[in-house]
Amino acid sequence: MSRAPKPPRVVAELGRPETPQETADRLAENSRKYRSHKTVNNLVLSLLVTVGAVLVLVLLVPRTDNPITRDVDYASVAARMQPVVDQALASPALPADWTANDAEWRAGSNGQVPSWYIGLITPENQFIGFNQAFDADPTWLAQKLPDSPVVDTVSIAGVTWDVYRNSAPAADRGNFDYALVTTAGTSTYLLIGTAPTGEFETLATALATNIQENATT
Numbered sequence: 001m002s003r004a005p006k007p008p009r010v011v012a013e014l015g016r017p018e019t020p021q022e023t024a025d026r027l028a029e030n031s032r033k034y035r036s037h038k039t040v041n042n043l044v045l046s047l048l049v050t051v052g053a054v055l056v057l058v059l060l061v062p063r064t065d066n067p068i069t070r071d072v073d074y075a076s077v078a079a080r081m082q083p084v085v086d087q088a089l090a091s092p093a094l095p096a097d098w099t100a101n102d103a104e105w106r107a108g109s110n111g112q113v114p115s116w117y118i119g120l121i122t123p124e125n126q127f128i129g130f131n132q133a134f135d136a137d138p139t140w141l142a143q144k145l146p147d148s149p150v151v152d153t154v155s156i157a158g159v160t161w162d163v164y165r166n167s168a169p170a171a172d173r174g175n176f177d178y179a180l181v182t183t184a185g186t187s188t189y190l191l192i193g194t195a196p197t198g199e200f201e202t203l204a205t206a207l208a209t210n211i212q213e214n215a216t217t
Contacts (some may be wrong), residue, residue, distance in 0.1 A: 026115065074103035074118045081105045081116070087187055087214050089116045090132050092206035097123040113140040120193075127175050128193035128203055136188040144190055146178055154180070156201050157208035164192075180204060184215035 078091040085105075099121045108114030115133040122128060133140055142143040145164050152163035179192040180200055189211060191200055 015187060030156050042102070050060055066106070072100040072103045072119075077103040077105075078116070080194075085116070085134075087134065087185055087217060090118075090130070090189070090210040092130075092203060092210070094120075094203065094206050101209060108134075113137065118141075121194045122193075122199040126193065126195035126199065128191055128195050128200065129175065130203065130207075131188075131190040131192070134186045134189065135186050140180065141188065141190070143179075145176070148176075156180075156204040159208050159211050161202065161204060182211065185208045185217050186209045187211075187214050202214065 006036055007019050015085045047200045073092045078089045100118055101121055102117065102119035104117050106112075106117055113133050113136045115131050115136075117132075118130040120130060122127045131144070147168070148164045148166055150162045151165050154161050154163055159182055161180040161182045164181065166173045166178070171189045173194075175194055176192050177195060178200060179190065181191075182189050189207065193200075
């Protein structure tokens, strides 16, 4: 004797059995909710993995309370570049408490003025940028010292320098408070920065031999 078919399940919310379409809709909705739940779980898991990786990197990277500063050996850079430059590149011998954070030959492509540059940090923890430009025109200097006429001249170690001071408001001066400029041969020397005048004089004195050498070539 065959078993009688089981009557359809009465759905409490409907008060009657589901229709085939309602069953299909319910199963589709349950499947959507499941996939959505899995997607959220995967996103949370990925976020936890990423945060964990960052924490590992933070723990592995050494840290120090002291600021990281560069100390560039500009004398070595100048020695490597000298064979391709006609005039002597300046490599000032400065006291041990002076450091350099940059030194580079700027080739002056696309019609720009070629120059030798050293970024110096002084004992007073101030900045002086040294530029030795070759065949510089007035436009080059005007770009370096915008709206700043010569205010004085000064003789340092037998070399006469033009003195420039930035007349802009202090907040707009950037790294240019004071500058010294002189020429020798085809070289134009520019010292520009925020250091006290005494430190400019120290650098100018260290440059005197190079300037006098280029003046005779």
